[in-house]
Amino acid sequence: MNLFDPGAALVVSVGLAGGLEAAVGEPPAAVHPVAVLGRLLGRLEQHRFGVPKLAGTVYALAVPAGCALAAYAAVSLAARLPVPFADAILAGLVLWVASSxxxxxxxxxxxxxxxxxxxxDAREALLALVGRDASGLSPGLVRSAAVESLAENFSDGFLAPLLTFVALSFVSVPAAAAGAALLKGANTMDSMFGYPGRFGWASARLDDILMFVPARLSAPFLAFGAGDPEAPVRAxxxxxxxxxxxxxxxxxxxxxxLxxxxxKPGAYTLNGVADYPTVSDSHDAIGAIRRGAVLAYGVAVAVGVLRWL
Incomplete structure (x- = not known):
């Protein structure tokens, strides 16, 4: 096996990202690239230039593209260093901060x-996961909102960058890092500005397009994580x-x-014949997320190993 094979690079990158995620979780907020990006983006909405929809469209395209270009350039430069797997290591760090x-x-x-x-306190803690008004939610609806957010963020904030990284690793290591960074930039724009309205319209639509495939691929990972492989059919x-x-x-x-x-009151009801999640049900959902993530990392590493053999 060639240590400098693209498959080996994928194994190094995904292994590093997964290891850091398990051991550390997130970089400190003060230096977390996504947190820094969020603080910078907080100033964007003030600059609409009198045409909110146009400004929002420009930002929706420019921010993810800028993230991708920065990641691509950094990993490409790392590839020139006389250090084994320098590009794969840096790409792994990009994947780590792009997926959570x-x-x-x-x-x-x-x-x-x-x-x-x-x-x-539960309603207040829920605000870290959802943007809806939690002030009048019952315990069951609080847990429902938490489970909904766990599922959606598994797809958007974790699986989408990881799968994009794996897919674009067939092009190059810098392209893989760029893809993960682009997905994270687009998702961050949608999280901050993708609400109904002219300024956030493009961010929401771009996120819808980019997450179309990952959202559907998230179903089997979550189903296996929950121990019910047939759940996507019923879903x-x-x-x-x-x-x-x-x-x-x-x-x-x-x-x-489950x-x-x-x-979400006034918006949608899924599986309306069942009861709201209990504490036990909600812990089962958390377990499904965790096992689905382990499975996704395992599949990504397996792809690298098969290419490496």
Whole structure:
């Protein structure tokens, strides 16, 4: 086996990202590239130049493209260093900061554990996961919102960058890093600005396009994580309930696999014949997310090993 084979580079990059995710979780917020990007983006909305939709479209395209170009350039430069796997290591660091699952799980667990002991604190903790008004939510709806967010963020914030990284690794290591960075930039723009309105319209639409395939591929990972491989088949009936063209797939899969009712009042109801998630159901959802992430990392490493052999 050639140590400098592209398959070996993929194994190094994904192994590094997965190892750091398991051991550290997230870089400190003060230096986390995504947190720094978020602080910079917070100033963008002030500069609409009198044409909010045009400005929003320019930013929606320029920010992800800038993230991708920066990652591509940095990894390309690293490839010139006289250090084995320097490009793969830097690409792995890009993948690490572009994909997140440990913080998601920890945030979800905190909401669930508080939901039966301190509803006020649970509602406040929920704001780290969702943007909806949580002030009047019952314990069941708080847990529903947490499970919904766990499912959707598994797809958008973890699986999408990872799968894009693996797919573009067949082009080059810099391209893989650029793809993960682009996905994270687009998802960050959507999280911050992708609300109904002229300024956020392009960010929301671009995110819908980029997440179309990952959202559907998230269903089997979550289904296997929940121990119910047939759940995606039953989830098809829920997929079109949310306004988002993508969110219904991961959320519907967990609703089907766990047989729970997931509801955003006034917007959608998934598996309405079931009950809202209990604390135990919600912990099962967290377990499904964790096992789905391990499976996704395993598949990514397996792809690298098969290319390496």
């Amino acid at each position: 699952v440990r913080l998601l799980i920890e945030s979800g667990r905190r909401v669930v554990e508080l939901s039966n002991t301190d509803l006020g 098809r009936r829920y997929a079109r309930e949310p306004a988002s063209p993508n969110a219904g797939w991961p959320m519907g899969t967990l609703a089907a696999a 047989n729970v009712r997931l509801e």
